[in-house]
Amino acid sequence: MRSITGRENVAEMCADLLQDESNLSGAWCEAAAWPENTDEARDYIRKCSKTGIKLTVSGALTGIAGGALPEGGEVISASALKDIRLLGNGNIAAGAGVTIEELNSFISANTDGFFYPPDTTEETASVGGTIATNASGADSFLYGSTRKWVEGLQIVLPSGVLLKIKRGMHMFENSTCTHPLLGIIQLPLLRIEQPPKNAAGYYIRPDMDLIDLFIGSEGTLGFIVEAELKLAPEPEYVIDLAVFPEKQESFWKLYDSLLDAPEPLRIRALEIMDDRCMDFLRSHPGELPLPPGNALFCLLLRAEADSDEHLEETLVMLDDMLVSSNSNPETAWGGFEPSERQRIKDFRHALPEAVNHCIAESRRKHPSIHKFGSDGAVELSRFKEYFVLVTGILEERGLPFVIFGHAGQGHIHANAMPEEPQQMLLAGEAMREIAAAAVEMGGTVSAEHGLGKLKLDYLKLMYSEEEIKGMETIKRDIDPDHMMN
Numbered sequence: 297m298r299s300i301t302g303r304e305n306v307a308e309m310c311a312d313l314l315q316d317e318s319n320l321s322g323a324w325c326e327a328a329a330w331p332e333n334t335d336e337a338r339d340y341i342r343k344c345s346k347t348g349i350k351l352t353v354s355g356a357l358t359g360i361a362g363g364a365l366p367e368g369g370e371v372i373s374a375s376a377l378k379d380i381r382l383l384g385n386g387n388i389a390a391g392a393g394v395t396i397e398e399l400n401s402f403i404s405a406n407t408d409g410f411f412y413p414p415d416t417t418e419e420t421a422s423v424g425g426t427i428a429t430n431a432s433g434a435d436s437f438l439y440g441s442t443r444k445w446v447e448g449l450q451i452v453l454p455s456g457v458l459l460k461i462k463r464g465m466h467m468f469e470n471s472t473c474t475h476p477l478l479g480i481i482q483l484p485l486l487r488i489e490q491p492p493k494n495a496a497g498y499y500i501r502p503d504m505d506l507i508d509l510f511i512g513s514e515g516t517l518g519f520i521v522e523a524e525l526k527l528a529p530e531p532e533y534v535i536d537l538a539v540f541p542e543k544q545e546s547f548w549k550l551y552d553s554l555l556d557a558p559e560p561l562r563i564r565a566l567e568i569m570d571d572r573c574m575d576f577l578r579s580h581p582g583e584l585p586l587p588p589g590n591a592l593f594c595l596l597l598r599a600e601a602d603s604d605e606h607l608e609e610t611l612v613m614l615d616d617m618l619v620s621s622n623s624n625p626e627t628a629w630g631g632f633e634p635s636e637r638q639r640i641k642d643f644r645h646a647l648p649e650a651v652n653h654c655i656a657e658s659r660r661k662h663p664s665i666h667k668f669g670s671d672g673a674v675e676l677s678r679f680k681e682y683f684v685l686v687t688g689i690l691e692e693r694g695l696p697f698v699i700f701g702h703a704g705q706g707h708i709h710a711n712a713m714p715e716e717p718q719q720m721l722l723a724g725e726a727m728r729e730i731a732a733a734a735v736e737m738g739g740t741v742s743a744e745h746g747l748g749k750l751k752l753d754y755l756k757l758m759y760s761e762e763e764i765k766g767m768e769t770i771k772r773d774i775d776p777d778h779m780m781n
């Protein structure tokens with residue numbers, strides 16, 4: 297097993313372990329290890345447990361909330377856990393360090409017509425990291441988040457004991473579950489049920505599966521070494537479209553009709569880019585064509601069809617919907633050919649790339665500057681209201697910003713891009729206000745990125761003291777010495 301000791305050595309030779317996509321600085325640790333199999337992971341964690349060493353769990357470090365950044369202690373990285381195989385039941389067993397890109401390539405090469413649906417955008421993320429954050433993506437509108445596709449987990453607990461858990465094997469009854477290795481686990485009673493798309497706090501449902509407690513627990517309950525993942529049959533056709541309504545009311549009309557799309561239309565993803573995104577892309581041109589001149593918003597949609605006939609019906613229905621919402625089908629981009637789909641994918645990725653580029657420019661002048669991103673989601677019935685409110689909160693403070701995200705799940709990322717150091721405080725305030733507004737509307741402060749270290753404080757916006765204590769009790773029962781993350 298590769299390992300390194302000494303704070304200076306880690307900083308010099310493995311500086312990448314001390315940075316993720318959260319912009320948090322100041323991470324450090326005394327040592328790091330890269331186990332290559334379950335036994336090595338178990339031995340290492342057992343040694344840390346016996347000697348009282350605090351551990352931070354690291355995946356591919358694409359996280360946006362800083363959960364994988366150490367504040368002392370040692371780091372255990374999953375990145376060398378690369379074993380991957382096809383199981384007899386058609387599922388995939390993947391080591392925690394397998395990236396989503398590697399997983400997808402393996403599936404294409406070894407299965408006939410299947411795919412792994414959680415289309416988490418950043419394909420360099422690891423299987424373990426995406427499970428630990430219950431990551432989701434554009435296709436989560438139809439296919440749900442990572443949780444739904446995890447059938448089994450192997451986790452080294454903070455004590456160094458290996459827990460093998462399969463979906464359906466250990467269920468909570470009235471918020472209590474007894475497990476031979478874990479003892480009695482008691483869930484807190486929540487005043488309000490957690491929203492369907494949520495990555496803030498432990499997953500809590502009175503009659504849930506024990507495996508779901510570990511999914512989305514952000515490395516606080518153990519080190520995931522391997523996962524058994526389910527696949528879905530690939531449909532015959534996938535259609536990607538970028539529609540450019542010229543008026544807000546056209547956007548919302550089209551959005552509403554797609555949300556309730558009747559059979560046989562099968563919508564897989566429903567995404568929004570607001571007017572500021574359009575302006576931003578026009579003023580930061582890359583290699584891609586610019587959005588049409590009159591486009592106010594962009595609605596990105598993905599649909600799927602199982603046959604030629606289904607494809608024909610789908611295209612006719614989409615065309616009708618565009619026309620009846622006054623969105624011109626002639627200005628829409630995309631289709632079902634790979635090149636057309638790739639164009640939409642590139643367009644979708646061009647925005648965050650342009651945002652990052654712009655932040656890098658500002659940082660050259662003022663090194664303390666970084667991007668601020670919201671991750672809240674609300675009930676669909678209040679999504680439009682939330683979107684308007686978020687826009688107002690950022691406008692009020694005179695911050696440069698864009699809003700995009702998963703409209704079909706009431707979930708948006710407002711990206712504030714401070715240009716001057718004085719705007720940093722305002723951006724932080726705005727993000728907190730946006731998070732609080734989401735809770736006020738029955739939603740969550742974080743729908744997919746998790747709270748990590750950056751947003752841990754937001755937990756108090758969403759849960760009462762009593763509820764947080766209940767979650768702390770779960771943590772204490774599984775990790776009595778508060779050893780992990």
Ligand SMILES: Cc1cc2nc3c(=O)[nH]c(=O)nc-3n(C[C@H](O)[C@H](O)[C@H](O)COP(=O)(O)OP(=O)(O)OC[C@H]3O[C@@H](n4cnc5c(N)ncnc54)[C@H](O)[C@@H]3O)c2cc1C
Binds near residue numbers: 357415424426434
């Ligand atoms: C450009 C970009 C786009 C993104 N798009 C999306 C998106 O569409 N949807 C989305 O949900 N996220 C997105 N993210 C965020 C990020 O990719 C996800 O949070 C991802 O799940 C993190 O995986 P990772 O392997 O990089 O984990 P890390 O960043 O290394 O860690 C994240 C958390 O998981 C824990 N962890 C990691 N590995 C393990 C393990 N083996 N066992 C236990 N705990 C572990 C860490 O301790 C930490 O708390 C995006 C990020 C970027 C940079």
